[in-house]
Amino acid sequence: MKSFLRHLNKLRxxxxxxxxxxxxxxxxxHLYQTYEAAHAYDLLTPTEKTISxxxxxxxxxxxKDPDELSAVKGNTWSGTLFGLKLSDPLAVLGQIFASMSFYWAFIVTALIPVVITLLFGRVYCGWICPATFIYxxxxxxxxxxxxxxxxxxxxxxxxRIKYIVLVVGLLLSVYFGAVMFGSVYPPAIIGREIYYAIALGGFGAGAVFFLLTLFFDLMVTRRGFCRYVCPGGALYSLLGRYRLFRIKRDVATCNDCAKCNVVCQFGLDPLQDDFGMECNNCSACIAVCPTDALSFTVSTHDVAFQGPGHLGHKYRKAHPDVNTSETSVQ
Amino acid sequence: MKRRNFLQYLASSGLLAFVNSEGVQAAFAPSIRYLRPPGSHDEKKFLSKCIRCGKCGETCPNRTIKFFSTENGISSLDTPYIIPREQACILCMKCGEVCPTGAIPKIEYKAEPIMEKVKMGMARVDTNLCLSYQGKTCGVCYRACPLQDVAIKVGRLEQPHVLEKCVGCGLCERSCIQIPQAIRVIPKYQG
Known part of the structure; x- marks a missing residue:
């Protein structure tokens, strides 16, 4: 089981x-489908012919039929996957506030993401979000x-800044009567901008914003946008507050090496048993732990700080009588 | 509250009300003539429902649907639009099928529901530009129309007359051989 968990990060x-x-x-x-729909292969430019x-x-x-390729459409903001329509919960929330009405056919498309978030926390941020890939x-x-x-x-x-961003975004959506999140939410921006760049011949305004967030991450704080600004991250944090699956440190095998703290891009503190709402279950800390002290557990709360790891210096100094045969695990 | 603060507050709120007033908004509104995808609600409701996922554009087989950047204001950012002279709607109704939010309602691909529910705008003929009205028989717009004799009919010398049933797809404007085009679709939000 432990050895499997170490490979989760690669799976991610x-x-x-x-x-x-x-x-x-x-x-x-999509381009290929439009070429097929036009029935004019001979009129395509050489580049278009190559694409086709x-x-x-x-x-x-x-x-067989190019039309069947429409089974997968859209992006992570809202997309179709073999007939199953999926939407970002932030899109649904924003649309409810912007239009001040409930359109149930749309709201149910966010059901599966919400349930997954309730179980696994910010797993979208760590495992799916196309912006995370770049960040x-x-x-x-x-x-x-x-x-x-x-x-x-x-x-x-x-x-807490990101919760303010979420609330202000919702209020602005009400004021303007338009979903404002779409233009500041990196995964939505990336999904659109890649499409603009390939099919419509150029990046739009969102690409500039996304570049700025990259600079923000480099110059101000590590993974700053996801941790401090992202409204979607805020929503997922709130939904995943009492998530069932969370990472837990086994104090008996921890040796206080602090590699987990260094590798955690969200700046969390696994060494102090501090995961909280931000943890996106990316499992990078599990992969890096030399003594396999970190693993998943089923619980709605993090445990309180369990003290220094039993294989670490601090603990052994305080308990010289404890049999240290376990240290040979290393 | 100090008097100075009060006056500042009064001035700024007055300014805000002035900027938000309809006349000023209209004066600064960009003058782009665009259509929304077929079947869309009126502009305000459309903007409040659209989540800017871009699926309508990704589905359009005619590459008709394009997306606004900032040129039509912040609330139109990344929303779909159609410039009929560049590429007109072929009324395939696929965008309504994929739209997750109902901003573009689902409309069956049949003549009656399309004529009933789609109203992107209304074509208007400029008789000073139209070749048929200048004595040179043309009739291209009539032949491009998917709803011949329902949305458009021709009279003497193939002179086009737009009828009430016109859905505003823009195929006539796209096909007009005059430069500039003699027939234009006036979007429904421009009355």
Whole structure:
């Protein structure tokens, strides 16, 4: 079981990569569908012909009719997956406030994401969000810059800022009568902008905003947008407050090496048993733990600080009588 | 409250009310003539329902639907629009099928429901530009119309007359051979 959990992080990267590459593939599929609908292959430019040929070669073994490719459409903000319509809960909440009405056909599309969030917390942020894919790479870039001697700031801000962003966004949605989150919510922006860039020939205004958030993460604080600003993150944090599946430290096998604290991009403190609402169950800390002290547990609350790890210096100094045969685990 | 603060408050709220007033808003409103996807509600309701997911554009087989950046104001950011002269709607009704929020309602792909529910605008002929009205028989707009003799009919020398049933798809404007075009779709929000 433990050895399986260590590989969860790789599985997560696989999931992130699949989502992100789908966002790039889908616009090409749409282009191919429009070329097919026009019945004018001979009139296409050489580039368009290349796109058409490539997509056809890749998809024709699986589907006969290009129309069937519409089974997967949209992006993580709202999309169709083999007939199943899924929407971001933030989109639903924003739309309820903007239109001041309940459109149930739309609200039920957020049901599955909400249930998953109630069980697993901010799992969307860690496992699916296409912005996370870029933000995590951006964080690796920050580590490189730091190694090269450039100043990369890791300020601490107030976690509650994002709840203010969420509330202000909802109020603005009511005031303008339009869903305002779509333009400041990175996964929605990325889904759209990739489509604009591929199918409509250029990035829109959202790309500029997204670049700014990347700089914010580099220059102000680590993964700052997700932790302190993102309204979707705020909503998921609230929904996942009493999540059932959470990471727990086993104090008997912990050796206080603090690798988990370093690897946690959300700046949480697994060493102090502090996961809280922010933890997105990304399992990077489980993968990095040398003594397999971290694992998943079923509980609605984090445990209180259990004291220093039993394999660490601090604990052994305080309890010299304890048999240290366990230390040979290392 | 000090008198100065009170006066400042009064001035700023007056300014805000002035900026928000209808006349000023209308004066600064951008003058883009665009259509919303077929079947959309009126502009205000459409904006409040649309979540800007972009699926309508991703489904449109004719690549008709484009998306606003900031040119039509912040509340229109990333919403779908159609410029009929560039690419007109072929009334396939696929955007309504995929729209998750009902901003573009689902309409059956049949003549009666489309004629009944779709009203993107209304075509208008400029008789000073139209070739048929200048004595050169043309009739291209009539032949481009998907609802011939229902939405548009032709008279002497193929002179087009737009009828009440016009749904405003814009195929006539797209096909007009005059430059600038002699027939235009006037969006329904422009009355």
């Amino acid at each position: 990267w696989l999931s992130l990569s699949i989502v992100f590459s789908m966002l790039i593939i889908l616009p090409f599929i 040929d490539t997509v056809e070669a890749l998809t024709s073994p699986f589907v 995590e790479l951006n964080d690796n870039l920050a580590a490189w810059l730091r190694k090269a001697g450039l100043p990369v700031s890791r300020r601490k801000l107030d976690r």
